[in-house]
Amino acid sequence: MRAMAYGAYGGTEVLAETRLPVPKVAPGEVLVRVRCAAVNPVDWKIMSGGLDALMDTVFPVVPGWDVSGTVERVGIDAPEFAVGDPVMGYARKDWVHGGTFAEFVSVPVRCLAAKPVSLDWRQAAGLPLAGLTAYQLLTRLGTGRGDTVLVHGAAGGVGSLGVQIAAALGARVIGTASPRNHDRLRGLGCEPVAYGDGLTERVRAVAPEGVTVVADFVGGVLDVTRAVLAEGGRHASIADHTVLGAGGQWMWVRPDSADLAALGRLADEGRLEVTVAETFPLAELAAAFALSQQGHTAGKIVIEV
Template identity: 50%
Template sequence: MRAIAYSAFGGPDVLSLTDLPEPHRGPDTVVVEVRAASINPVDSYLRGGHLEGLLDTQFPAVPGWDVAGVVVQAGLDTPELRVGDEVFAYARKDTVGAGTLAERVAVPARTAALKPTSLSFVEAAAVPLTGLTALQTLRRAGVGEGHRVLIHGASGGVGTFGVQIARHLGAHVVGTASAANHDYLCDLGAEPIEYGASLVEQASEHAPDGFDAIIDFAGGASLDSAAALLAPTGVVASIADARAATELGGHYVWVRPDADDLRTLATWIDAGHLRVEVARTYPLEQAADAYRDLATGHTRGKIVVTVP
């Protein structure tokens, strides 16, 4: 089986196309023939060894947690999935190693769902990690009908889903982004504001009494203004800054695989409530170039690796 793998921590240069054994099918897993796998910044952190101690790595390690493809083998106890099903998954496991940038991958049934029928495999592969992150973070913050929500990093991969999901839940959304992405945010249904010294002033114009939720998908200094902008009963949630929990009484969110949440996203996508943006695709053998592209930070939408 062809796969992209690395046998030592490092940059994209440690990635190579190699032959590996076929994936092992456990009793509660399915083997998926990979059609597409999207890449995420966390893949690079793991490949660089920056998350050692949090997640163990088994070499040679195949990167990737997002996948869309076809079930070719079903485990002994996977009644929700069968051979021939077109699925998508956030196939994160307890250790890093048997990832999705391969011709086939073993996927725990608890991490997979039938892919949205309205999406191609490439588009479906772009959904799981970012879509789940956005959904679970908004849920933890209690975002709902009539809430005024400030989303930092609103034009990024997670933020794009966050804006759309919050709008679908009935919230009024203000999003931070560079000026070049303001038209894009308007198209998604958010009120755009710029980063910088005037952020508090800009944001306060949209929520004079404070925001019911401040959602941080960007990290850095995003939460520096949270105390000044939060309503008395407001909630902060972040995927990038532990201060959300330790200093602001909110939530630090680490996305979890969840088949039910994937089914929710699929339903909303097929109903036309969420759209998916793919920036570029690369063939499997050019995965290192895909990660170099991702590292530039200049993409809007997901980068997806395709497997013939």
């Protein structure tokens, strides 16, 4: 099969198009024929060796964890899916090796859900990792009706989905973002405030009694979080472990087919949209990674295989 892979840690220069065997399909897995795979910052951070202390790596590595496609083959004890099923997944395994920037990828069923009918292949590939990150953080904090949620980094890939998910859970949503993104956030059901100096005062101006939930998707904002959090409020971060010393939760996303299915239902109900910013062919993965590293795209970067 065609795949993009690297044989050692490094920058985009280590990526190369290559031919690899079609992956084996272990019990509890299915083989997915990849239609699209989305780029996430974790992909190039892993490639640079940034997660070597956390996860074992087997070279050559095919990067990529987000995928949409169709089931090509069903392994032993995987009754949840049948050949031909359209699926999406957060295909993270317990080690780094066989990812989604390839024609085929083997995926444990715990990482997959049915592709939402309302999303095209590109949008479906862009939903799993970012969507699950936002969904799991908000639901672990018990977000629901009566809450006022502050989303740090509301215009980002995770934050923009978090805004929509919090609104779908019944909460009032305030989001930090640069002014150029405020109109887009209003369209997603958010009350935007500009980040930067004076943020605490701006949040207090729209929520004088404080917020009950803070979702931090950027890091470096703990002082603001503590200043605007109402008594008894809850907060968590995906980017700042110091929240643990301030009564918050530090989390990272985990594969969960039930959570992924819940996101799919929100999409099909018209309460969750996925914005695709740029699309690249498989051979141009290095250019897609370089664009992701700039950190300025307003939407997902997707590879069409």
